[in-house]
Amino acid sequence: MRRYPRLSMKLGDTAVQLFASIAFFVIISIVADAAATAHEKTMRSNNFIVDTDMGLDDVRAVMALLSYDTECIASFVTVEGSASAGKASDNLIGLLESVDVDDIPIYIGSRLEGAAPPWRKTANNLNGAKFPPPRELSADTLWLEDISGAIFSDKPIRYLALGPLSNLFSLEKHYPHILSKCDAVWLPAEVENRHGTTVIRSWNLSWDEESTKTVLESGAKIVVVDIERNGTAKEIFSSLTDTTVSTRWIKKTASNPDKNNRHIFLYDELTTVAAIGKTSVRLSDESYKFVRSKKGGFVLESTPEGNIRIASITDYADAVTTLKRLWQTPIAPHGHLKETPIPTATYIKAFHGHLGPYVVLGFMAGKEALKATHSHGHFGIDAEVYSTRKPPRSCFIDGVQLGSGCTLGKNNITVHETTGVPRVTFRTVGGSIFSVTLKGNVPSIIDSLINVGGVEYAGRKILEMPVDSLFILAK
Incomplete structure (x- = not known):
């Protein structure tokens, strides 16, 4: 075991100098830290x-x-x-x-x-x-x-x-x-x-x-x-x-x-x-x-x-x-200048003309994609939609544009005609891919809701339903 020389209980000149040196460096360290702070x-x-x-x-x-x-x-x-x-x-x-x-x-x-x-x-x-x-x-x-x-x-x-x-x-x-x-x-x-x-x-x-x-x-x-x-x-x-x-x-x-x-x-x-x-x-x-x-x-x-x-x-x-x-540290969001949001139903109706169930479904699909891909929408994201071009199911396409910000004018949405249930795949510039496919039983649910209360009633009810009850979601 290594032994160190003991300091004398009676402090001589050498010990005093040693303690003075230690004290000096401690003080300098404290002062430097305080100055930096x-x-x-x-x-x-x-x-x-x-x-x-x-x-x-x-x-x-x-x-x-x-x-x-x-x-x-x-x-x-x-x-x-x-x-x-x-x-x-x-x-x-x-x-x-x-x-x-x-x-x-x-x-x-x-x-x-x-x-x-x-x-x-x-x-x-x-x-x-x-x-x-x-x-x-x-x-x-x-x-x-x-x-x-x-x-x-x-x-x-x-x-x-x-x-x-x-x-x-x-x-x-x-x-x-x-x-x-x-x-x-x-x-x-x-x-x-x-x-x-x-x-x-x-x-x-x-x-x-x-x-x-x-x-x-x-x-x-x-x-x-x-x-x-x-x-x-x-x-x-x-x-x-x-x-x-x-x-x-x-x-x-x-x-x-x-x-x-x-x-x-x-x-x-x-x-x-x-x-x-x-x-x-x-x-x-x-x-x-x-x-x-x-x-x-x-x-x-x-x-x-x-x-x-x-x-x-x-x-x-x-x-x-x-x-x-x-x-490499995320920039913290800061500010409060966001405008009061327009009610979703009013927003959809202003764009599409009425609150139909299929435009609501497209809107919900677009919003879910933005959430899943951490995208702000409009830019840096593309949508590829598979849908019939005949109303009312083609209204899904309008909803996707409104929900995701992917639009025909910006050329970041494409539409492929198909006879199956509507579906859409989103891709971001960061490499994220997210697919949303309408569940096969949803069209019959929509028909039942329309029979009960009409088209807008069906749209409002769809808007209230959980996303996972309407879509198959896949990354």
């Missing part, structure tokens, strides 16, 4: 204004931020950049509706005239992984007054600039010195130090150079997160588990060919985890001010009165782990 609480108490052009990297950053805390976001404002301002708004709303977050204000910000970047089509269409178009939410174009009101309020605002700085320029132009009211403006860039000269570079900064110069000179507290290009992003995306809206979307965009290859990096994503305090960041001891622009970059000069600080991520592996954890 306080830092995170400070981050959560800040309201973020997220300024984004909703390129592919922006979408991934927004997904991480939503997973972290939806309540820390004061508002979103889109800007012309990789995607157009309008398409950026559509893509943002599509994401928010896909995760049932419906109470964060959305604004369409500045638009720029001139040539679009070569990857505009890729950004607008999210590299083939588009979200459904807006259904309930909408974006406001009158953004300046609301965004300025949030900045001038008593709440501390962190401005997360993930796109070009055109919106910040407009704010400063209409409300001089407003940006100095922000707790900080966070933005990503590559930082280069050569021969005593510090230069920051990024496409976002150079896309609207005049806006960038105005913002850098505004006196606002600006934190430039130094992001180096890293070739492991695709490997990171492919290693994600296929379990959440975020990971499924990220893996799909990463697997789709992008001929421009412009979005396979982690600029905005790493800036976001740095801004929310979820990874270790070291702020430069020096402060900087903007001096001049040069081709492809903006020159900074060190000065004690400078308004710009450089932030470096001290542990890249930890930051990536944090991003993966956020993406």
Whole structure:
């Protein structure tokens, strides 16, 4: 058995030094933990204004931020950049509706005239992984007054600039010195130090150079997160588990060919985890001010009165782990802006013209499919219906369209004529398959109900019956 030397009961100099050292490290550990906790609480108490052009990297950053805390976001404002301002708004709303977050204000910000970047089509269409178009939410174009009101309020605002700085320029132009009211403006860039000269570079900064110069000179507290290009992003995306809206979307965009290859990096994503305090960041001891622009970059000069600080991520592996954890955590639904639902019978009658039993059955089949496949309906799901084309049984087809949102106009429903009982198979983009087949005895039940109380009576009674008494359900 290993024996350790015993400390003398009478403490000498060596023992005192030992205890002092232990106490020092314990205190330092406690203080560090407390500081980390306080830092995170400070981050959560800040309201973020997220300024984004909703390129592919922006979408991934927004997904991480939503997973972290939806309540820390004061508002979103889109800007012309990789995607157009309008398409950026559509893509943002599509994401928010896909995760049932419906109470964060959305604004369409500045638009720029001139040539679009070569990857505009890729950004607008999210590299083939588009979200459904807006259904309930909408974006406001009158953004300046609301965004300025949030900045001038008593709440501390962190401005997360993930796109070009055109919106910040407009704010400063209409409300001089407003940006100095922000707790900080966070933005990503590559930082280069050569021969005593510090230069920051990024496409976002150079896309609207005049806006960038105005913002850098505004006196606002600006934190430039130094992001180096890293070739492991695709490997990171492919290693994600296929379990959440975020990971499924990220893996799909990463697997789709992008001929421009412009979005396979982690600029905005790493800036976001740095801004929310979820990874270790070291702020430069020096402060900087903007001096001049040069081709492809903006020159900074060190000065004690400078308004710009450089932030470096001290542990890249930890930051990536944090991003993966956020993406693999489901985004919690948040909001209460859903309208009061129309009574089901009224809804069906408004679409179909009357409450017949077969349109009710189709509606119930569609709703059951959405529940079984965890689909929002309308988009990302197809229906293949087998039914006669003669009423009243063909009314089943109308019901399927209404219940599932699969419609002829969107070309996500097909109909095969058959003489048997109606049935339908649903398929989602995520690979789920769900089949609903009317039980063979249901037509005779319908006939009996019609004989008792008429067609609408039969429809109402069918609507009240348990699903498993009417259908054979199969995944």
